[in-house]
Amino acid sequence: MKRVSRILVVSAVSAALTAGSATAVVAQGSDAPAAAVVAPVGTQVSRGTVVSVEHLRTLTARQAAAELTGDEAGAWDTGAVRYGLDTFRIVYRTVDPYGRPTTASGLLALPRSGERRLRAVSFTHGTELFKGDVASVSAEVWDQAPALTYASAGFAAVLPDYLGMGLGPGPQAWMDVPSETTAALDMLRASRTVAARKGRELRHGVLVTGFSQGASAALGLARSLQEGADGWFRLRGVAPVSGAYAFRDAALPALLAGRTDPKASVIYTALFLVAFNRLHHLYDTPAQVFRAPYDRTIEGLLDGTHTGQEVVAGTPDSLDALLTVRGRAMLAHPAGRLAAALRVTDGVCTDWVPRAPVRLYYADGDEQAVNANTAYCHAALRAHGVDAPLVDLGTPDYGGSRHLGSQQAATAAVVRWFRTLR
Template sequence: MKISLSPTRWLLLAVFVVSSLAGCRSEEEPQPTQPSGQDLFVSAQAATTIPKAQAQALATIAGFGAFASHIQYDATYFKMVYKTTYKGQLIQVSGLLGVPLNTPKAPALLSAQHGTTFKQSESPSNFPSTFTGFELFASAGFVTVIPDFIGLGVSGNVPQPYYDKATSAGAVVDMIKAAKYYLQQQNITVNKNLFLLGYSEGGYVTMAAQQEIETNAQHGLTLTAAAEGAGGYDLNGMLNGVAAVQNYATPSYLALILYGYNATYGWNRPMSDFFQAPYAARIPALLDGTKTRTDIEPQLTTSPAALFTPAFYSALGTTGGEPVLRQKLTDNSFGGWAPRSPTRLYHGTADESVFYQTSVSTLASFQKAGATNVTLTSIQGGTHQSSITPMMADALPWLQSLDK
């Protein structure tokens, strides 16, 4: 709009061998070792240092004025290149690393996940030419990593695996590990706490990373808390919602998820399987990394019935329609899992792009699975764009209160 696990990185390999007339014996191979931070780190290049006063001004201009009083430090930012797994192979990806300067004690590490990005030049690693708002967490005293995600930054030649759980989690977890290695090499000390935070696609990616950290001890990471906003975690529920409305505000998200799934899973289906003319022919060029969402939206339509082919639109409204797609949406959602770390969900009740109900249903699923430390903060009347500021204003002091 995201555990289906990548075979070469996550799955337990079990091989049952050697049958004989007397019987058979099974033998389990050891679980493959996860790559270390040293294995994953490629490079880090200083991009800029932002003084405290400049960060406060930037926060105010960008609409994050509530952050200004929390900005206490100059911060240096680095473009970092590291490796993560895509289709079973390690590829180079990138992100931004922000380090606060002259903190009175060792800071915590925070990974912040950005919202949906279409244009390559808006990748977080291009800071200060681009700005997500999450860079301010470094000025507030957290060593902050902001992954670009696969398909952006140095991996811009790859179609974005949008709302794919395994690659989403991997881009975050691998950057955390690579950053921890680099910080150690530079004698930059961080404390034991690790926080995750994200909004929109970043909320989904944050939840994927949280699940991976909490369920795979081989990473050697312990999560302190997570804050996740408007992430579309219940993907079947989201598409059911799209099929039920006459107008959907951000059709670019629909194009990106289907285009991304088609490439990520090797379906090789023509876009005309999903989209009507003239939209099907436009989509590859619209998603080529040179256009922003505001460039893309006028080239599509907000009417799902007009955007999708009649057959595909009908399939979205039925439980048995498009079974392969439906299974992937189920695999990439979070049913049956209960977060262990303190977790705050945030969502605007008037969100027109990622429906509020997806957070309601996700919370109910977590509670049914036994979660006791997850809450949902409803931002009354909040739209998809307007809800990020109140979320960040609430999440920052909460995370600071847990940084002990």
């Protein structure tokens, strides 16, 4: 189904893409209906424990290639397609931003390669506003393409939905790198369990990538793996794409100065304030930072139950119409709790020294995640003695967006690089 006006990423509004649907992916090509395996109620479980697993689809290599090339917004590269694959929706145990037990969901795609031991690729997605616009729920090619690309190339593709997205309870903890990291790590653990039930083994070394919001999440997961957060998995390589790595010094100034797509700027600014207020208490009432009438509607509009199309329709076209003087000043000169939160968000490039190979992918003139973000990350890593090559993707286009185009172009480039690291 053609989409209209959907925000897909930390940085992306595209009127050529569409409003999401909550329609779940159904099993295709399997001999039996999708079945769930559920953990017994009341059992003592730990992080990464599988709550349920449901087989969604079986695709041949030809079917996977046809799906990738059939995207109305632009065909995906199929040069790495070798195998058919199976996809599974997993619900698993994890923790919320306060360390309390909760659940999250994600998609696992396993290649029909005949190989028993598989290298895992963790892909963390860009910003989604609607809970159903994630790979474990949505059938859209945009959401499925990374899983299809990596699995058909022979990898186990592991795609966490993040907290509050997919089948996860509550609102999403947007750009909260610590909880994105725990959700991604616990999805890897759950995927290892599910793979073992299918007679497969996920190898120790994990290849980590992510786009836009997911680029920061990928670096958070990479750091966690390198620091030994899991007894089995280790970092093998990391390839973030078009991230907002420097929220304080690059992303926010670009939004406020009008150097990004105007409508995207409005929605990301609103999402930023609402999400960070939930975790860090930046304001007492919405009216302190949002102008009327949006002060009465914006928090409800961004609760995950509204489609991108609804959010586009329910927000103004300029930051001046959205923000109060206090709201703009808060973003222009972060202090107190906000400054502390941004130090954590922006620490993905500054507070560790990767020992595994790193490549930073970006598109020239990205209209959503300005290139200053990537330059900032590259400089920070180089200051630590890390050689992190910049990979210029040129000016790719997906539905009229270079930012979205960078995910499509990078997926083809990253899978080729990852195959050299296996």
